[in-house]
Amino acid sequence: MNEEYDVIVLGTGLTECILSGIMSVKGKKVLHMDRNSYYGGESASITPLEDLYKRFNIPGTPPESMGKGRDWNVDLIPKFLMANGQLVRMLLITEVTRYLDFKVVEGSYVYKKGSIYKVPSTETEALASSLMGLFEKRRFKKFLGFVSNFDQNDPKTLDGVDPNKTTMRDVYKKFDLGQDVIDFTGHSLALYRTDEYLDEPCLDSVNRIKLYSESLARYGKSPYLYPLYGLGELPQGFARLSAIYGGIYMLNKPIEEIIVEDGKVVGVKSEGEIARCKQLICDPSYMMDRANKVGQVIRAICVMSHPIKNTNDVNSCQIIIPQNQVNRKHDIYVCMVSCAHNVAAKGKYVAIISTTVETNEPEKELKPALDLLEPIEQKFVSTSDLYAPTDMGTDSQIFISRSYDATTHFETTCDDIKDIFKRMTGTDFDFGDINRKQNDIFGDAE
CATH class of the missing domain: 1.10.405.10 (Guanine Nucleotide Dissociation Inhibitor, domain 1)
Structure with missing residues (x-):
């Protein structure tokens, strides 16, 4: 701990892990800590199922009909990857694809006058x-x-x-x-x-x-891809990239203080020790006094024993409910995956609904989507505040990521990564910059 680093990263959400990977590839000395015992922060996949019940304060244990708890990897935030989008480019160029397997999402649907159409x-x-x-x-x-x-x-x-x-x-x-x-x-x-x-x-x-x-x-089937074992695999893949280039990882590390002197970050204190740094990257939860609430998202994770009606019984799909169809200002999204993606027990489907909150009764706002999914065996509902940094890091050298929005793809997350990169380095993000060297010195043989 008592060392000097170029960059300290707090939180292992996808944004933080990608930046940590990129900075390591660029030759920076990186220390990456998380107060949680698991990777992914807000964008984690939760396993076993028992942990999901605990997380949402649902009494008792999952019923036997849900199969083995270990068969579940449930995303907290529903997103797919655009096959030709920025995140896939980042995965290909950094070769993080070596650690992941993807499936094509089988269909994209839109809601019109109460029905869904391809x-x-x-x-x-x-x-x-x-x-x-x-x-x-x-x-x-x-x-x-x-x-x-x-x-x-x-x-x-x-x-x-x-x-x-x-x-x-x-x-x-x-x-x-x-x-x-x-x-x-x-x-x-x-x-x-x-x-x-x-x-x-x-x-x-x-x-x-x-x-x-x-x-x-x-x-051909849809423009979206999804990783086997859930989205939590993505931050872990980039964390592994960072580790190959010498990045140091510490989970379960309580962060006692972020030390700022003369308006500039100089280090992080954890368990009585201080690690010094020139720059700091973190998610908003580590620096609430330098972030602003910009909205709210409601998400409902729904477990079912059947595919969604009128989708040709596909194993995965996205449904978009345009705001005009349901008299709203924001669209409602449904992302469905299933046991085919190693995220649920055999015969089970997980559909996650998300939208930007507009009223004082957020759950009621999801009704048009919930109606499409009936019958639902178990529902886990959460409302999250969305934060954006008020401190852009110019003087403080503290770079805070934005919360994950209601969109069902990672394009806005990638825009945030490119924006933080530019503020940290003063240069535009160039995909060529993140090419791995031909012979990674830290070995990656397996």
Whole structure:
């Protein structure tokens, strides 16, 4: 403990573990501590099932029908990985993929007037989809063609659209798309949580739809991937990367004090010892006085013995309930995985619902999603405050991550990682920077 480090990291959430891995690969001396006895912090997967019951204060032990407690790895935060997204790039470049196995999520669905429909994301699917009438299909097909050819640096592909000025609302108008199609395009393909994007320049929206289509093109069933044994495997994979490059890990370490002198972090005190550092990375729970509450998320983990109705009995899927369909400001998401992913006992399914809280009765806000899942055997509901740092670290050299939001993919988490990286190093995040050396000195033979 009584040593000097370049970077001390507190908390083993995914954001912290990826940054710790990147800093180690870049040759920094890293000490990584967590007050918990398990990896993952807020983004952990809980095993055995008994621990999940305890965590949510559910009396008694899980019934025998739930199978062996050890067969369960239940995510606290539901997320999937976009096959062509930033996190997958980070995993591939750092070769953390060596420690993980992934499955493609089998389907992506959208809610319309009380029913769910498969999200059409290719021109062929668009023509077959019952979400749209015949003429609408043709217009949507043209729109998808425009998006896939779109290149902001090639005026010939822009069809008169100015990527930095034309709003997305105007692009939809140009293709004469109706409200229902706008709903599922903005929320199920571009994955926006609200409708604020409609009046902003269309560049970001078009790129998001492109990311969805390119991710889908990689594996075909859906654009999403999910790691076997749960999302808790991700932080552990990056922690292992950090350890290979000399990062030191300590779980179960109570953090007594973060020592700041003249406005700048100089070290961390734990169990009477002080480890010194030049920079500190932590999640908001370690520095509440330097973070601000920016909202709340409600999540419900639901255990079932059946797949979700009207999904062709798939083992995994995502369902998006666009806010307009249920008179809300934010979408509701459902992520379902099952025993096929080694996260539940045989024959069991785990669906996690999440949304941004809008009222004083958050659980009632989940009703449209809960209705899709009936019958539910056991439900674990939690409401979490979302925090963002008020201290950007310029002077203090303390870099605090943002809480995990209600989105069901890791793109916003990766944006936060890139933002912290830039504030720490003064340079833009470059995926090439995190290439592993050909011959890792710390051996990784197995």
